[in-house]
Amino acid sequence: METEGIGFEKKVLEIMRIRKRSKVAEKSWDESKKMWHIAGPAILTAVTQFSIGFVTVAFVGHLGQVELAAVSVVQNVIEGFVYGVMLGMGSALETLCGQAVGAGQINMLGVYLQRSWIITGVSALVLTPLYVYASPILKLLHQSNNISELAGKYSIWVIPQLFALAFNFPIQKFFQSQGRVWAMTIISMVALAVHVLLNWVLVTKLGRGMAGAAIAGNISWWLIVLAQIVYVVSGYFPDAWTGFSFSAFQRLASFVKLSLASAIMLCLELWYYTAIILLVGSLKNPEIAVDAVSICMNLQQWTLMIALGFNAAVSVRISNELGAQHPRAAKFSVVVAVTTSASFGILFTATILATRRNFPQLFTENPEVIRETSMLAYPLAATILLNSIQPVLHGVAVGAGWQSLMAFINIGCYYIFGLPVGALLGYKFNLGVQGIWLGMLAGCLLQTVILLFIMFRTNWDKEALQVKEHVRAWGGPSEPRES
Template identity: 90%
Template sequence: MEPERIGFEKKVLEIMGSRKRSKLAEKSWNESKKMWHIAGPAILTAVSQFSIGFVTAAFVGHLGQVELAAISVVQNVIEGFIYGVMLGMGSALETLCGQAVGAGQINMLGVYLQRSWIITGVTALLLTPLYVYASPILKLLHQSNNISELAGRYSTWVIPQLFALAFNFPIQKFFQSQGRVWVMTIISIVVLAFHVLLNWVLVTKLGHGMAGAAIAANISWWLIVLAQIVYVVSGYFPDAWTGFSLSAFHHLAAFVKLSLASAIMLCLELWYYTAVILLVGSLKNPDIAVDAVSICMNLQQWTLMIALGFNAAVSVRVSNELGAKHPRAAKFSVVVAVTTSALFGILFTAAILATKSDFPQLFTEKPVVIRETSKLAYLLAATILLSNIQPVLHGVAVGAGWQSLMAFINIGCYYIFGLPVGALLGYKFDFGVQGIWSGMLVGSLLQTVILLFILFRANWDKEALQAEQRVQTWGGPSEPQANG
């Protein structure tokens, strides 16, 4: 009788285990569908918008070696700096809008959007001198004179893009928080196709060179922004957008505080790559070194757009679930997003290693640049793998409102550890570009490990309570009356 009882209990345990696995699989599938509903179009949008700069660099790269280096320095140093500030300032909207949607306070979103526009517009105005004085700034940062002069001219031509970014990022967060992302995806894809045609006409056929590339980029970015604004004000968001309101000027101090924390967090991340470009620019043969690193970073940042789609998705999912007081659902969203994005990282890593001698030819025909770029393939592959995990962790931080903590982590891992190690390897031990990139990679790895530890130890019930307090403090119950 005893063996029969043991066999029966074993069978019961097997059935219970099977049901648990089935329930977990169903839960994972449902969460994955919610994630992809946001991540899919967000990835297409990010890839399309990033590809505007990618296409510009590809067309200019065939004009000459110095032209490619100049536009790469502008994109990675000047525009990289600005991109970080604007995206960071707009990311405050990601936290607040996502948690407001989870709490059911849709009416606050339009006012939040207008507040963010005010803040990013003023910020763009304050940052304009960086474009105007790009040439002396780059020389001060020890970049070569010929690259700095050409980069300075190009930088003044693309000032309109600065103000386009000021409007673009807040409106994207407005769309994403409500799961309405396909419209900006369609707009971005259509504009990208137009951008390729415009570059071919202005740069290749008419021979306007870098000036033609700048004009094409300005037109493309403003087409994206204007199309999105028209969609918002045309009545497609009856609950979230009820028109322009003076309420947008209320609670600005608290909004600026969160915006600055978001900007600092993200800027410290993006400036890390800018600092690497600057370190490389001080090596021997800077034209070749900058070209090689810029090509690798263009590819790394292109694959990063996939991870940024999951960044947006997990940020929305976490903020929505915390706003709705569902801490366990928020935690599960993190697991699904990190796992999925890491799988994409493995795929891209394999692709880079398989084409290490071929991918540089997308940007240049110079054998010496192709050879130097190919030497960085293994470091690039490792960076791509890591950068498909990091942005998802950052998305969790934004969704939960941990921007200030992230800023301190970035300072420690990148600027106190990563960059000094890179400079030591690159200059002191004479490993050049590979040494500088290795230092960057080590700093990124340290940051990822710390973030995973923090996520593992996080108290999600406490985060849900803080989300409720945040919605009340930075908008609160008075918002519907003000908007009405």
């Protein structure tokens, strides 16, 4: 009888374990569906909008080497800097709107959007002199006179795109926080198709050169912005958008503080890679080294699109769940997002390693560049793996409102640790471009370890309570939540 009792208890325990595993699997599947609902369109939107600049370069490249260099310099130096600032400023809305949605204060989203527009619009005005004085700025950066003069003209022509970006990023965060992301994806795809057509007409057929390319870019970006604004004000967000409000001009100081912290956090990330290019450019045979690093960074950027999709998704999920006072659900979202994105990272890493002697040939026929790029395959693969985790953790930080903390972590890991290590390995130990890349990798690894440590040590119950106080301080009365 005793043996039968023990056997019965084992069967009960086994059944309970099976049910528990089944429940976890079901919960993971539900969370994964919520994640992909945002991540999928976010990935497509990022790729589509990234491709607008790529199309411009493709058409301008047929005009001549100087024209191509001028447009490339404007895109990478002037617009690259501005893009980071505007995207970072818009990320403040990602935190506030997501938490407001979770807390049921949908009525505050339109006010937050207008506050963000005010701040990014003023920021665009402040940044306008960068476009106006692009030519002397580029000359100070030791660019040739011909390229600098032509880039200066092109930079002035694309000033309308600066103000389009000021409106674009806040409104995208407004969509993402509510899970309404397919509209902006479709709009971006249509705009990209229009952009290709406009470039073909203005640059190729009418021969308007760089001015035609600038006009095409201006029209395409403002098409995206105006279509998104029309979608917002046309009644599709009856609770979130109730019209323009003077409340948007209230509490701007705190909003500016969070926006600046978001911008600094992101810009420190983007400038890190610019600094790597500058270090590589000072090596012997810089042309070979820069070509090899450029190939690797291009591959890294394309794989990064997947992680950035999960960055947006987990940011929304974390802010929603914390705003709704569901700390355990927020913690579970982190696990699912990191696991899913890391799976893609492992796949891309294996692909790079398997094709390390072949993938450089897709970009160049120069045997020296092929050899140098192949030698970077292992650190590139490791970087891609880390970058499948790191941006997701950044998304968690944005969703929880930890932008200021992230800015300090970026400074320490990248500029105090990563860059000096890269310079030491590259110059002192004569490891060249590999040493510089290993320094960058070391900075990324240190940051990832620190972020993982912070995530594991986070008291999510405490974070949820802080978000509750935060939303109460920022918003009006909560809307009744459905049971």
